[in-house]
Amino acid sequence: MIALVDCNNFYASCERVFQPKLENKPIVVLSNNDGCVIARSNEAKALGIKMGAPAFKMQSIFDRYAVHVFSSNFALYGDLSNRVMNILTESVPAIEIYSIDEAFLDLEGVMKPRQFSIDLRAKVKQWTGIPVSVGIAPTKTLAKVANHVAKKYKKEGVFVMKSSKTINEVLKYIPVDELWGVGRQYAKFLMERGFHTAHDLAHGSESWIKRNMTVNGLRMVKELKGISCYTIECETARKKNICTSRSFGIEAKELHELKEAIATYANTCAIKLRKEKSLAHSICVFVRTNPFKESAKQYNASQKAMLAVPTNDGMEITKQALAVLERLYKKGFNYKKAGVIVGDIVPDYSRQLSFFYQQDILRRQRVMNSLDYINTTMGRDKVRLAIQGFDRKWRLKQEKLSPCYTTRFTDMLQVNLDQ
Incomplete structure (x- = not known):
């Protein structure tokens, strides 16, 4: 026999775990940039709130029925x-x-x-x-x-x-x-x-x-009919590519803004590669304007580049991604979305060390391991590349984000035993 275990209204249930007062209350979770409804509690479904509904069109229902609205908290x-x-x-x-x-x-x-x-x-x-x-x-x-x-x-x-x-x-x-x-x-x-x-x-x-x-x-x-054709697949197939992309909270106009975003996405791809013990041999960068703004000038471009050797080095992947971005960027456009895709992925044990670069690769590998350790134990992005920036205005709009109760020390719930 086979069992399928499915978490009930998962995103909404996650928001309830640390806020018991939300039990039996209508909850919705919004997509990136707080755009559309991507999850609903049963109470929200009963109000007629549809999946994919634009948040601004649902605002009157949110207000009338005191719906609890959250930005998507994927870390939680x-x-x-x-x-x-x-x-x-x-x-x-x-x-x-x-x-x-x-x-x-x-x-x-x-x-x-x-x-x-x-x-x-x-x-x-x-x-x-x-x-x-x-x-x-x-x-x-x-x-x-x-x-x-x-x-x-x-x-x-x-x-x-x-x-x-x-x-x-x-x-x-x-x-x-x-x-x-x-x-x-x-x-x-x-x-x-x-x-x-x-x-x-x-x-x-x-x-x-x-x-x-x-x-x-x-x-x-x-x-x-009860005839099994699909077995339990215990081993997860290795991904063919890894993509990190986001729509910007505020449209990016300048090259330095796009560089911050692309550097952040490239580094995130590298982190995912290291977690999966994989290496990438190619990288693709894409940028685009807002296709829904018909009155604005449109531009949509992407370009792929091969890496000299397969790698999961965040500094190397970021360097190559920025070089591709330089070729793609055109001034005078308002960019709404950008992303990085690493492809031609192979397991990290297949790495072939070059005689000329062996010591440098091993040294950089130790640096990446140290960065991963610091950011895992001390909190995400505690140490990052300077090119990723600090005042990142292009970042996602997440005005209703709940605390990262289980992944950030500063967000952990405090229990007062004196009362």
Whole structure:
């Protein structure tokens, strides 16, 4: 049996962990620059607030119903996600971390999967404060369906789909557009041909499914029938590229502003490479104006460059990124977004040390390790490259950012034991 553990309204739940007064209150979390709604509590959903809705259009609802609005705090969300995943990893023989708030668990050998999941759910809640739902079934696709049902059982939060009878009954109430792997276009295509529910699809012609939905569609249908086609993938595939990009809170006009941003993004890419024990052999920089300002002059450009040797050295990657930016920059434009992509990624053990540069590479590697240690223990960006700047006006607008309770010493909650 396979279990899918899904954190309930994850971003909103993270905001509640350290602010219990928000329990049962409507919460929304906004995207970069506080632009759109990217997460909602159940109470906010009940008010009709839609995913992706522009924040300024929702302001009247926010005010009328006292909705608690937060800027996205990815440092907090990422740390709490790691804590949840660590608990899950210690509890089962195999786990596939599917996203920041979802994981598939291998329940092979678990004698009582339902009770095990109830206990695991309680443990995650007690240790992290994050509520989760657990769906259990013979296949990944059915586990997704079971999790969908589990969310409706709020008290227990666990649902098991094991017998053919239970599976068939549940599939009758699952619309095809809610199935894992069925996008908007496929859903429309299927409904036009009489497939309205997962049950309809599970009992359709396999040859027709394969012909019209490729082998992936056929695998999905087999999984709906209880035939496992997707195993638990314990090892995370190495990323082909890593991108760091942001929209600016205030449009950047001058080259020095873009340099600060690109240097910051390049260094972030390097940090991610080192965390994954990887090296990059290429770098791409892009800049663009605001496409939604039709009255403004538009400019959108990108350029790729190869690095002399694969590296995760933040100083070297930043140097090359700035050289590319110099070639891209054109004066007279208001830049809204920029980014850095490092690609052609290889594992760091494949590094080939040049006879001429071996000592320099090893020395710089020690410098990077020292920077990582300082910034991990003392706080993010405590030590950074001077080119990253200090008065970074272009930075994200995050006017409603909650404290980084678990990743920044100055934001830790204080408990007064004298009262």
